[in-house]
Amino acid sequence: MELKCAKNYETDFHAIELTKEITLTGKETVVMAGPCAIESRDQILASAEFMSQLGVKILRGGAFKPRTNPYSFQGSGEEGLSWMAEARDRYGMTLITEVTDMANFDIVAKYSDIIQIGAKAMYNHSVLKAAGKTIKPILLKRHFGATVDELMKMADYIILNGNANVMFCERGIRTFESSSRFTLDLCGAAVMQERSRQPLILDPSHAIGYSFGVPKLAKAAIAFGCDGVIIEVHPDRQYAQCDKDQALSHEEFKLLYSQLRDIAQAVGRELV
Ligand code: PEP
Numbered sequence: 001m002e003l004k005c006a007k008n009y010e011t012d013f014h015a016i017e018l019t020k021e022i023t024l025t026g027k028e029t030v031v032m033a034g035p036c037a038i039e040s041r042d043q044i045l046a047s048a049e050f051m052s053q054l055g056v057k058i059l060r061g062g063a064f065k066p067r068t069n070p071y072s073f074q075g076s077g078e079e080g081l082s083w084m085a086e087a088r089d090r091y092g093m094t095l096i097t098e099v100t101d102m103a104n105f106d107i108v109a110k111y112s113d114i115i116q117i118g119a120k121a122m123y124n125h126s127v128l129k130a131a132g133k134t135i136k137p138i139l140l141k142r143h144f145g146a147t148v149d150e151l152m153k154m155a156d157y158i159i160l161n162g163n164a165n166v167m168f169c170e171r172g173i174r175t176f177e178s179s180s181r182f183t184l185d186l187c188g189a190a191v192m193q194e195r196s197r198q199p200l201i202l203d204p205s206h207a208i209g210y211s212f213g214v215p216k217l218a219k220a221a222i223a224f225g226c227d228g229v230i231i232e233v234h235p236d237r238q239y240a241q242c243d244k245d246q247a248l249s250h251e252e253f254k255l256l257y258s259q260l261r262d263i264a265q266a267v268g269r270e271l272v
C-alpha cells in the first residue's frame with residue numbers, strides 16, 4: 001500500500017492555503033513566530049502587535065503545554081486561547097497553537113487557524129484521526145525518537161481521514177549529543193522533501209534549545225530551502241514560563257527577520 005503523503009502516490013507538491021494571502025506552493029518560505037506558551041493577555045497582545053508591525057502573519061503560542069515536569073507551568077488553557085483570539089482580531093494575525101491530546105482537541109480546533117500536533121502527540125492516533133476530520137491545515141511535528149518513515153505513516157492517519165493539508169515539522173531528534181537540546185536532522189528533512197509531497201517546516205528553536213544558536217539555525221533552515229520556519233520569541237524572555245532558554249528577544253528576532261528575505265531569495269523562494 002503506497003503512502004498518501006508520498007510523492008510516488010501523486011507527484012505534485014501539495015499546496016496548502018494558510019491564510020487568505022499565504023498559500024504554500026513550494027516557492028514560498030513562511031515565518032511563524034511567537035512565544036512558546038501563552039502566559040497572559042498582555043504577553044500575547046504584545047507579541048501580536050510586535051509581529052504584525054514587522055510583517056509576520058502567523059502567530060504561534062501554546063495554551064496546553066505537554067511539560068515533562070508535572071510541577072512546571074502547564075499552560076493557560078482555554079482562557080489563553082481567548083486572549084490569543086483577541087490578538088488575532090486586533091492585529092489581523094493567523095494563529096497556530098498546539099493540541100496535546102483529545103482532552104483539548106475540540107477547544108484547540110475551535111480557536112486555532114492552523115492546528116499544531118506536538119512532537120509528543122505524533123503517535124496519538126485519536127488526535128491524528130480527529131485532525132483528519134477537520135478542514136484546517138495541520139502542522140505535524142516529528143517525535144524526537146521517530147524515523148522519517150514513522151512520521152510519514154502517522155501523517156497518513158490524518159490524510160486517510162479526509163484532511164490532506166498536512167505540513168511536516170522537523171524540530172530535532174534525540175542523539176548521543178547532549179550539548180544542544182536536540183539535533184536538527186536536515187538529512188531527514190531532505191528525505192522528507194524527496195519522498196513526500198507535503199510542505200516542510202523547520203523549527204530551529206526546539207532543535208538547539210538555546211537562543212544563541214537560533215538565528216544561525218534559522219538562517220541555515222531558510223538556505224536549506226524549506227516551506228517555513230517556526231521560531232519562539234518572547235516579549236520579556238527573562239520571565240518566560242516555558243522554553244525560556246531558547247526564546248529570542250524582540251530585538252534579536254527583529255534583526256534576524258531583516259536578514260531572512262535575502263536568504264530566501266537566494267534559494268529561489270519568497271519570504272511570506
Ligand atoms: C512547542 O512548539 O512549543 C513544542 C512543545 O514543541 P514540540 O512538540 O516540538 O516539543
Ligand code: MN
Pocket residue numbers: 036037206232242243
Ligand atoms: Mn516550546
